[in-house]
Amino acid sequence: xxxxxxxxxxxxxxxxxxxxxxxxxxxxxxxxxxxxxxxxxxxxxxxxxxxxxxxxxxxxxxxxxxxxxxxxxxxxxxxxxxxxxxxxxxxxxxxxxxxxxxxxxxxxxxxxxxxxxxxxxxxxxxxxxxxxxxxxxxxxxxxxxxxxxxxxxxxxxxxxxxxxxxxxxxxxxxxxxxxxxxxxxxxxxxxxxxxxxxxxxxxxxxxxxxxxxxxxxxxxxxxxxxxxxxxxxxxxxxxxxxxxxxxxxxxxxxxxxxxxxxxxxxxxxxxxxxxxxxxxxxxxxxxxxxxxxxxxxxxxxxxxxxxxxxxxxxxxxxxxxxxxxxxxxxxxxxxxxxxxxxxxxxxxxxxxxxxxxxxxxxxxxxxxxxxxxxxxxxxxxxxxxxxxxxxxxxxxxxxxxxxxxxxxxxxxxxxxxxxxxxxxxxxxxxxxxxxxxxxxxxxxxx
Amino acid sequence: xxxxxxxxxxxxxxxxxxxxxxxxxxxxxxxxxxxxxxxxxxxxxxxxxxxxxxxxxxxxxxxxxxxxxxxxxxxxxxxxxxxxxxxxxxxxxxxxxxxxxxxxxxxxxxxxxxxxxxxxxxxxxxxxxxxxxxxxxxxxxxxxxxxxxxxxxxxxxxxxxxx
Numbered sequence: 220x221x222x223x224x225x226x227x228x229x230x231x232x233x234x235x236x237x238x239x240x241x242x243x244x245x246x247x248x249x250x251x252x253x254x255x256x257x258x259x260x261x262x263x264x265x266x267x268x269x270x271x272x273x274x275x276x277x278x279x280x281x282x283x284x285x286x287x288x289x290x291x292x293x294x295x296x297x298x299x300x301x302x303x304x305x306x307x308x309x310x311x312x313x314x315x316x317x318x319x320x321x322x323x324x325x326x327x328x329x330x331x332x333x334x335x336x337x338x339x340x341x342x343x344x345x346x347x348x349x350x351x352x353x354x355x356x357x358x359x360x361x362x363x364x365x366x367x368x369x370x371x372x373x374x375x376x377x378x379x380x381x382x383x384x385x386x387x388x389x390x391x392x393x394x395x396x397x398x399x400x401x402x403x404x405x406x407x408x409x410x411x412x413x414x415x416x417x418x419x420x421x422x423x424x425x426x427x428x429x430x431x432x433x434x435x436x437x438x439x440x441x442x443x444x445x446x447x448x449x450x451x452x453x454x455x456x457x458x459x460x461x462x463x464x465x466x467x468x469x470x471x472x473x474x475x476x477x478x479x480x481x482x483x484x485x486x487x488x489x490x491x492x493x494x495x496x497x498x499x500x501x502x503x504x505x506x507x508x509x510x511x512x513x514x515x516x517x518x519x520x521x522x523x524x525x526x527x528x529x530x531x532x533x534x535x536x537x538x539x540x541x542x543x544x545x546x547x548x549x550x551x552x553x554x555x556x557x558x559x560x561x562x563x564x565x566x567x568x569x570x571x572x573x574x575x576x577x578x579x580x581x582x583x584x585x586x587x588x589x590x591x592x593x594x595x596x597x598x599x600x601x602x603x604x605x606x607x608x609x610x611x612x613x614x615x616x617x618x619x620x621x622x623x624x625x626x627x628x629x630x631x632x633x634x635x636x637x638x639x640x641x642x643x644x645x646x647x648x649x650x651x652x653x654x655x656x657x658x659x660x661x662x663x664x665x
Numbered sequence: 666x667x668x669x670x671x672x673x674x675x676x677x678x679x680x681x682x683x684x685x686x687x688x689x690x691x692x693x694x695x696x697x698x699x700x701x702x703x704x705x706x707x708x709x710x711x712x713x714x715x716x717x718x719x720x721x722x723x724x725x726x727x728x729x730x731x732x733x734x735x736x737x738x739x740x741x742x743x744x745x746x747x748x749x750x751x752x753x754x755x756x757x758x759x760x761x762x763x764x765x766x767x768x769x770x771x772x773x774x775x776x777x778x779x780x781x782x783x784x785x786x787x788x789x790x791x792x793x794x795x796x797x798x799x800x801x802x803x804x805x806x807x808x809x810x811x812x813x814x815x816x817x818x819x820x821x822x823x824x825x826x827x828x
Contacts, residue, residue, distance in 0.1 A: 229787045230810040232828050494824050497759040501820055570787065599787050605808040605828065 229602070230492060231566055233664030234609045242613035246620045246655045250648050253624050254641060263466035263626075265633030266547065267538060271466065276449055276459030284456040293348070300349035310582045316403040320584040324401050325575025327410075328394055333564045334572065335435060336557060339442035346439035352417040353429055353436075359422065370425030378431065379472030379546075382420070384480050386413070386434030388519065391484035395491060396511045437477055441553050444468050445622070461554075465626050468550035475545050478552040479523030482654065485556075485563050486522070487515045489661035522654065526552065529646035535634045547634060548647065551627035555651065558619020559658045562612035566601055573597045612662060620655040627651065743771055746813070748822050750776035750794075755820040762825045770803040770825065778817075785812040786827070 234242075262273035278284070286292055307326055314321040338345040347353070360368040389409070399405040420428040429436050444467065449459045468474070490496060491511065500507045530545040539547060573595070580593035588594065601608055627647055635643040744764055749756045764770050772782070774794040784790040787807040794801065805811055805827045813823040 229785050229789075229807070230812070232808055232810060232826060494759050494761050497821055497824070501758050597788065599807050602787055602807050602809055 231602070231608060231612075232605050234613060234659070234662045236663060238609050238613050239659045239663040242617050242659050243656050245617050246659075247652060249617070249621050250624050250652055253621075253628050254644055254648060257625065257628055259632065259640065261629050261633040263463050263629050265466065265630060266470060267536070267633055271463075271629070273460075273463060276451065276457035276463065278451075279448070279456040279458050287456055296348045297351075297354040300351045301354055303349070304351035306579075306582075311403060311407055314403075314582050315584050317584075318401045320578060320581075321403070322575050322578035322582050323403070323406065325571055325578060327406060328401075329567060329571045329575055331435065332390070332394070333560070333568045335439045336442055336560050336564075337568070339439040340446050340557065342443075343446045343448040344436070344440045344443040346433075346436045347429070350429065350433065350436055352414070352421070352433060353426065356418055356421040356426060356429075359418065363422070368425075370421070370428070371423050374424040374427060374431060377472055379474065380431050380437055380477050381473035382416075382428075382432035383434050383437035384473050384476035386416070386432060387438065387477060387480040387484070388516070390434050391480065391487070391515060392512060395484065395488050396508060396515065398508060431473075438481065441468065441477065441550075442557055444550070445554060445557060461622065462626060462629070465550055465553060465622070466629065468553065470543070470546040470549070472546065475523055475526060475549040475552075476519075478549050478556055479526065480519045481556045482552060482559065483519030483522045484515060485559055486657060486661060487511075487518045489563060490514075490518075493664065525650045525653065526647070529650045532646070533634075533643045534636060534639060536636060539634060544634060548627055548630055551623045551630065551647075551651070552654070554619040554622035554626065555654055555658075556619070558615045558617070561615035561619075562658065562662055565611065565615075566608065569601050570597055570599065613659070616655060616658050616662070620651065624648065624651055743769060745771045745773060746823055747773045747775070748782075748794075748815070750774065750778060750780060750815065750818075752777065753818045755815045755818045755822060757822055759821045760823050762823055764805060764825050764827050766808055766827055767804060767806055770805075772801045772803055774799045774801070781816045782822075783812075783814045783816050785814065 261271050263271040265271060303326075307323055310321055310323040310326070314323060318324040335346055389412075393400050393405065393409045397405055397409075417429065417433055420432050424431075430440065431437070444465050445461045446464065447458050447461070449457055449464050449467065451457045500511075526549065527545045530548050531541050533541070533544065535541060535544045574597050576590075577592050577595050577597070580590045581587045582589075628644060631644045631647065632640060744762060746760070746762065747757075762770070772792060772794075775798050776794055776796055779793070779795045782792040782794065784792060784803060784805070786805045787809060790803070790805075792801050792803065803813075805825065808828050811825040811827055812821050813825060814821050
């Protein structure tokens with residue numbers, strides 16, 4: 220069975236016009252308040268060798284730091300990752316090719332793809348800790364001579380996180396565009412390709428490859444920069460504020476591409492579900508896959524291109540070139556991505572997430588009840604409170620915008636020469652306001 | 666040192682408070698708007714649907730077919746969706762409808778083959794139709810945007826905003 224619109228069935232109501240306008244106004248007011256009234260000297264890490272003025276993190280409780288650094292804990296997490304992989308493989312091999320029965324689709328599109336956002340926000344880089352790809356690679360390298368365990372070559376610096384951006388486009392494509400994205404053969408082919416690229420790349424370039432190329436790990440690690448759990452310069456676990464943690468996102472080639480794809484693919488998903496696009500594609504069914512692929516790439520390029528234009532044309536301080544300036548600011552898009560993901564996927568996570576857990580008890584559709592959840596029903600409380608849902612969605616977008624604007628402001632103070640502190644931020648601020656207005660407009664419905 | 670600037674601890678709560686107040690006001694306005702529409706939908710469900718094409722009912726072998734409607738003087742006609750199925754050609758093309766929670770949508774089929782509609786409401790619903798003309802009633806109880814999809818062709822015939 221092929222669902223024309225992926226998993227999840229019913230969609231949310233569009234937010235009301237007044238909610239969209241009020242959310243947009245709040246975003247605009249906050250933006251200019253930050254620009255004109257907020258601090259004038261960088262408070263957070265600016266990655267230029269000058270520490271910020273804000274208080275750094277405080278050490279995590281000793282027992283917690285000991286726990287997360289304990290080898291048995293690390294191994295337990297890896298084992299959990301392998302068990303989850305084994306369960307997913309079993310569903311894929313033995314389960315029916317039917318999203319109504321087989322939990323595999325929900326595990327991939329909801330638990331992995333959407334669940335990694337709250338997971339990483341609360342717990343830190345969960346995908347890195349659980350990643351079965353990393354664990355399998357660690358096993359594979361035992362077969363290699365010790366001198367080759369870190370790969371044959373080192374990944375060139377210019378590659379940065381571009382491989383992960385490509386991987387994220389590939390995942391968005393299979394989720395949103397590929398004919399049969401909710402069929403087993405297509406999903407199996409995608410993950411076979413993922414395994415080859417992830418493990419092959421890691422053998423060639425060493426485990427750094429996962430932090431540069433694994434789309435799920437890179438996404439999760441970026442979102443984890445809004446979590447309270449960080450490491451200080453000596454590698455000890457510490458508790459930090461989200462803005463401080465966000466300022467530690469490693470800049471570099473491809474960072475802007477990664478956040479643009481995350482934002483662009485979600486915007487594309489919203490647009491693709493609109494009535495006008497649906498009518499157009501149903502009336503002109505030939506070449507829809509190609510057209511949607513081009514549209515997805517165009518949206519991601521447009522969002523990234525606007526950001527690049529706004530940030531690469533300003534005069535910046537010595538030590539940073541105009542070409543690299545965008546990657547020193549791209550971390551500010553991460554909270555906007557998280558806000559928009561929350562707004563877009565909250566009901567999917569809560570409701571389709573529940574149905575995935577229900578299906579997990581009977582993955583082969585044989586009347587089993589492995590985890591005792593098979594007889595549960597999906598609690599539709601969230602959908603039954605549409606005003607609350609709409610409010611949460613708009614607040615998520617506005618909050619993401621506020622955090623993003625503050626992060627961009629703080630970094631701009633470090634990057635821009637003093638006489639350009641305010642005017643130099645205007646173009647970037649306009650782009651971020653445009654992202655947020657675009658997000659609200661898509662939620663409002665076309 | 667310079668004058669004290671607005672700091673984050675004051676800025677973020679202030680911004681959120683503004684947004685919350687604004688949204689709370691807006692949610693209130695929504696409820697006011699929603700009130701009359703819901704009562705209107707209640708009144709239309711309370712009364713049987715006026716239908717001049719009632720004879721089509723006789724051709725319907727389905728046990729769950731609508732009872733023969735009596736023509737009643739309602740101000741508003743009940744919402745209807747006419748679906749034409751000719752092989753893989755299914756119409757209408759993603760027409761947009763609005764429906765109250767619990768309100769009945771009358772589905773009128775004119776099909777040259779049997780088939781099934783998938784109604785992507787929460788929970789999902791399925792409507793089997795036969796070749797020929799038939800009518801069915803659809804009620805959605807969870808607010809949201811509901812796609813009505815003809816299963817064999819995969820065509821979305823309607824997007825129903827249920828609120």
